[in-house]
Amino acid sequence: MSWMIYGAYGYTGELIAAYAKERGEQPVLAGRNGEKLKAVAERLDLPYLVLALDDPQKLRAALAEHDLVLHCAGPFELTAAPMIDACLATGTHYLDITGEIDVFELAHAKHEQAQQAGVVLCPGVGFDVIPTDCMAAQLKQQLPDAVALQLGFDSTSRMSRGTAKTSVRRLGEGGAVRQNGNIVAVPLAYQTRTIDFGAGEKLAMTIPWGDVSTAFYTTAIPSIEVYVPASPKLVKRLQRLNAWRWLLRFEWVKNYLQKKVEQQPAGPSERQLEEAITYVWGEARAANGKTVSQQFKVMNGYKLTSRGAVDVACFILQQQPKGGYYTPALLCGADLVERYFVDV
Structure with a gap:
């Protein structure tokens, strides 16, 4: 083959x-x-x-x-x-x-x-999206009547230039969650909550991660959010940025931001590849309020x-x-x- x-x-x-x-x-x-x-x-x-x-x-x-x-x-x-x-x-x-x-x-x-x-x-x-997709599938198995799903991950690894370029290109579009089966555009840092991803509780915010799409097809759970850790300062900065997101949709602005990304290292160092683990977390909730959650640790994302x-x-x-x-x-x-x- x-x-x-x-x-x-x-x-x-x-x-x-x-x-x-x-x-x-x-x-x-x-x-x-x-x-x-x-x-x-x-x-x-x-x-x-x-x-x-x-x-x-x-x-x-x-x-x-x-x-x-x-x-x-x-x-x-x-x-x-x-x-x-x-x-x-x-x-x-x-x-x-x-x-x-x-x-x-x-x-x-x-x-x-x-x-x-x-x-x-x-x-x-x-x-993107093997660990969170499998987490979603496992939670669905544990709680077949789940109506809401929250997923997240915590990593200390550096982004690659490719990932960073994609991220800055999408800033102007804001965030995304799934509500009642539909993908809905929302502001940056739309929701926050405290989550223990596996290394202690941290403030976390929603991001437009791929599982907003894929977890629905994997599980049929109609409401989905994805979280990552974020400092209070970063949350406030992103929330203030929402007023200027229209500017970030211009192609020349995207190109400028991508050129800035080019100045960064190509990606994680060899040491980070071997040592920087990722914590993956998920929680599913049924209409009666019952919840199930779990965590696992996986190798560096790259x-x-x-x-x-x-x-x-x-x-x-x-x-x-x-x-x-x-x-x-x-x-x-x-x-x-x-x-x-x-x-x-």
């Missing part, structure tokens, strides 16, 4: 390619920057193909030679649609490492088309992404599931996350 990693020279893409090689896989590495791509491919002794998303004919010709593509080139709001359309046209399974709500919704909207094409569409096969993305790719190539849209937990089971637990 032949598969491709697109965007293999980005920080996370290179981690994924290195882990695939470590596992004995031979994916074709692809991307638009030939110089950067060649450097990674030669270091890992893997085949490569220079390929741009803005040439649909060449893209489809390349994908037709592969059973699966693992898409790692963001921001996915700009890159996912052409790749998904090409995969549906060529019968190529599609995975990505997005955490962007709009991309999950786009993929879900193509469920019937994917079924007909025999193509698996499963975005979010990294830290390390988890490198493992999870390759694991899901290999699962599809080996098991050949039916075509359609999937979340990671629906595709591989709620226990998928247990591969990435750490004991600290």
Whole structure:
């Protein structure tokens, strides 16, 4: 079976390619920057193909030679649609490492088309959203009549430049939660609460994480919020920023912020990859007030992404599931996350 990693020279893409090689896989590495791509491919002794998303004919010709593509080139709001359309046209399974709500919704909207094409569409096969998606599935199993779900995570790891770029691009859109089955736009730092993610109680705020989309398809729970720790100062700063979010929607402002991000390190250091664990938390509530909650600890988010993305790719190539849209937990089971637990 032949598969491709697109965007293999980005920080996370290179981690994924290195882990695939470590596992004995031979994916074709692809991307638009030939110089950067060649450097990674030669270091890992893997085949490569220079390929741009803005040439649909060449893209489809390349994908037709592969059973699966693992898409790692963001921001996915700009890159996912052409790749998904090409995969549906060529019968190529599609995975990505997005955490962007709009991309999950786009993929879900193509469920019937994917079924007909025999193509698996499963975005979010990294830290976004494997651990929280599995948490949601496990809580649903424990409380089948849950009507509200809150998820969250606490990590001390640095963001990669790619993640940071995506985050600043979305600032102008504010936050998002799911209410009564519908995704609703809300202000930044819309809700706050105190949560013990696993290392003591912390103030936390809502963020527009991918589970606002995916956890609904995994669990059918109609109300969903996702939280991360935040200092009182940060919460107040974001709440004040809501009055100026309209300015952050201009493309020139987004480009300016992304250039500032370029000055940051590419991603977590080797030490952070090995030592910075992530606490994952979830709580489900039924209409009668009954609640269940749980916590677990997983490896650094970027390390988890490198493992999870390759694991899901290999699962599809080996098991050949039916075509359609999937979340990671629906595709591989709620226990998928247990591969990435750490004991600290």
